[in-house]
Amino acid sequence: MAELAELVGVLKAAGEGTRLRLLALLAGGDHSVKDLTEILDQSQPRVSRHLKLLADAGLVQRNAEGAWAYYGLAQDGEAGAVAQWLVGRVDHTDPERVRDCERQAEVRAAQQAQAAHYFAKVAGSWDLLKTLHVPEDAVESAVLGGFQGGPVELLLDLGTGTGRMLQLLADRYKRGIGVDSSREMLSVARARLGSAGVTHAQVRLGDMAELDPALGPADAIVIHQVLHYFDDPGRMLMGARELLKPGGQMVIVDFAPHELEFLRTEHAHRRLGLSQAQMSGWAASAGLQVQTVREFPSDNGDRGLTVCLWRLCA
Ligand SMILES: C[S@@+](CC[C@H](N)C(=O)[O-])C[C@H]1O[C@@H](n2cnc3c(N)ncnc32)[C@H](O)[C@@H]1O
Secondary structure, three states, X not given: OOOHHHHHHHHHHHOOHHHHHHHHXXXXXXXXXXXXXXXXXXXHHHHHHHHHHHHHOOOEEEEEEOOEEEEEEOOXXXXXXXXXXXXXXXXXXXXXXXXXXXXXXXXXXXXHHHHHHHHHHHHHHHHHHHHOOOOHHHHHHHHHHXXXXXXXEEEEEEOOOOOHHHHHOHHHEEEEEEEEOOXXXXXXXXXXXXXXXXXXXXXXEOOHHHOOHHHOOEEEEEEEOOHHHOOOHHHHHHHHHOOEEEEEEEEEEEEOOOOOOHHHXXXXXXXXXOOHHHHHHHHHHHOOEEEEEEEEOOOOHHHOOOEXXXXXXX
């Protein structure tokens, strides 16, 4: 129960047109201030002021990441409950809301296009590029360890890239499907899987933000070094969860929080790593339990990155 004054503060913060629009937008996934400025077509100081009021009231959560800050709808507490209740009552056919959703989709599409452009450029050299960051061997053996037991019927590799996970886990599934939005990555993946003799895996063009339900239900899902390319990894997790069977396993590998801003400016990253608290929150919202977490510190000094592996189950 909240004190009266506190509740009035929460209601005052939410009781304004732009702020209500912001809550409804953030219910659809995390965004940076820059995105929200573009979507609402209002000045950055104005949007930041609204977001500060919402954050001070506990209606939204703010996560600072390097030079950017991301906002998401609060999941906990009295204010979180108010935020959830309010967005559940917004009429999605309201013309202003329809326009906001259209702009939100445009902003996301532009970001995806940027990432796709980057991956089209690096597809041929990706396997070399990725070993520059991380203790690859240790991470790969932990991924293998994350999928124990006999081969599962169906494994999905979301953001498959060059198909490395499908190749690594080839004896852990009877049928494997890799999904990626980059044609260039997929053509490298097809060639690699073909020459490795992995004939029980296929790769397909697809967008993680709009996964085809016909891909599931899967016994296991792997998402290796993909979530940091999205503003709202929680939304991607929710989409992936819908393809997982009850009791199914998911392994996520990504970076721990870091401050290497150049990965954003030069390598299309959006999130500067994912924290344990963020992952627990996103997993819980998606109906997944975090079973184990392992960390792999970099072997590359202060330019290095720590890699995390989360094992989740549905
Ligand atoms: C860093 S690579 C990782 C590839 C692979 N999982 C691995 O670890 O080798 C990220 C991959 O995510 C893919 N990707 C980015 N945005 C995507 C989206 N919206 N839908 C599907 N794949 C996406 C990229 O094309 C790229 O192949």
